[in-house]
Amino acid sequence: MRVIRTSPNQADWISIIEAGYNLEGNDSQWLRRVLDQAAPLLGRGTNPLGWTFHCTPTTFNLGSFSEGTPKALTYLARMSHTLATEKSLDLTYRTGTVIATASELVFPRLPDMHKMFKNLLKSRMRDLLVINCQSGVGSGASIGVLLKETSKATDQEKRRWPQIAAHLGAAMRLRSIAAALSLENSTIEAVLESDGDVYDARGPAKDRDARATLRAIVRRIEHSRTREGRENVDEALANWEGLVSGRWSLVDYFDSDQRRFIVAIKNDPAYPDPRGLTPRERQVAEYVGLGRSSKEIAYTLGLSESAITNCTARVQDKLGMASRTELVSFFAPNGFRRKLAEKSISDERFLIASSSLINTKDFENLSEAEREITVLMIAGSTNADIAEKRGVSEYTIANQVQSIFRKLCVRSRGELVVKLQKPGK
Structure with a gap:
């Protein structure tokens, strides 16, 4: 290709x-x-x-x-x-x-x-x-x-x-995937004419609304690439977002007869996440951690600003964080989340903090069960996720979480993260 x-x-x-x-x-x-x-x-x-x-x-x-x-x-x-x-x-x-x-x-x-x-x-x-x-x-x-x-x-x-x-x-x-790209590759989910007409579609691109969106975006991009379209720089850049519907990059493709098509390639950032966040929520959280505004994230992922705001709110709710500031601190490239290590304990995958980051004295007043729950909370698991892992009710976990908060004198998971860091870290 x-x-x-x-x-x-x-x-x-x-x-x-x-x-x-x-x-x-x-x-x-x-x-x-x-x-x-x-x-x-x-x-x-x-x-x-x-x-x-x-x-x-x-x-x-x-x-x-x-x-x-x-x-x-x-x-x-x-x-x-x-x-x-x-x-x-x-x-x-x-x-x-x-x-x-x-x-x-x-x-x-x-x-x-x-x-x-x-x-x-x-x-x-x-x-x-x-x-x-x-x-x-x-x-x-x-x-x-x-x-x-x-x-x-x-x-x-x-x-x-x-x-x-x-x-x-x-x-x-x-x-990273360009060498393996061909029209038969599963990552190419739509082939369009330069006027926006859909020549072929597969997977999610077969949906009628998805085809309509791709058609409209191709026409907007094609206008931005004309001499007239380039004259209004900010409008041209606004028309050509980083992704389409948070999923596709649109790239030119020339066949053997030099006929030009536009292919929609699945190209959203992939993040495996053990904490109950959806892939979209993890994508948004990562960009929030980079300090991007909702407007900038919307452009990068090709979604509406309101969708980013709502997604950010869901992440905060799932992780028990009181503010966007806590979320930024947690997901920042040099923040606490990035300093967690993945370990396998008793056939379970955990994200745990390196001992050099943890003030272990604070663990002394916690029971063994509370310590394990604290590790999972630091990694960002929701109460529902923890309940499922431990085979107990979500109500039981909620009570244990409140007990941990009381013992450590914190009010939220964000404060918990800060509390457990050693002084100077």
Whole structure:
């Protein structure tokens, strides 16, 4: 299968999305195509550098650099990441920030990193603009531009780059399956003509409402790609959301006769979850943890803002959290949820906290049953989930939970998480 998007002669915001969804070649070649379209729009500093990465709560690994990057610049980028502290990596990659300069995000908090930056650059450059495009499943791509003067991301950049990042993140997920894509692949659930007519549909795409939605979205995207449509940038970006109905990416496909179709590929972030959250609820919670607003999440997942708000409320209710702030803290890439370890105990799968994070003295007043329930609560299991695992009624679990709260002097699960962390963690 050959998947490709063509770009206009003059770079614009829509052309970056088109370059992102050109899935041909390796990561270095893909990054180069994206940078070629992005460079004129960044319009300051040096030519941009692109790199891929994989980031977990405890590890960070650089991947490929954009094709044609000077060796000296690649060396500089690798060295700066090698010398970076864990706190610096947290600020850059684990806060969910899409676009910022180092002088905004890192240097004020970590003066030593500012000193290291100046030493590496020999004072030739004073700042660094970084754009992070997270895939939502641990991988991502970044664009960096060295700046001659201290600067800040503009309001326009802060408005538009998160939308671009949603597409580049979706493209990163697609790239992992691109080599195996064919019209027969089960992940392709609809084939449409460029006018929106549905040529073929399978699975959920066979539903009449789903076909109508796909048809309408294809027509909106096709308009955004015209010369006229590109002129109103914000409207064009709004028309081309990160996913369709929280499920599909729409990508060009050319058959052997060079006839162009648009294929709808199942490309929603997949999250296994042992805590009773639905896949959609887990997706939303992950993006909430990245600090995304409901509006930004709605764009990324191709859902309505009200659907995101309602989903967030359900997650809070299931996890017994009193506010969105607690939810953000729990699901943040460097938050408590990411520091839980998965263990098998008596043939049961548990998410438990590392001993270095837990103040074990607080467990002394709890019974064995209460300790086990506390572990499950920390992992986010609902009362119903815990009752099912323990073979008792939900009413019994509710009483035990209240007993745990009284003994630990907390009022909610969010407070419980904070209470059980060691001082200074």
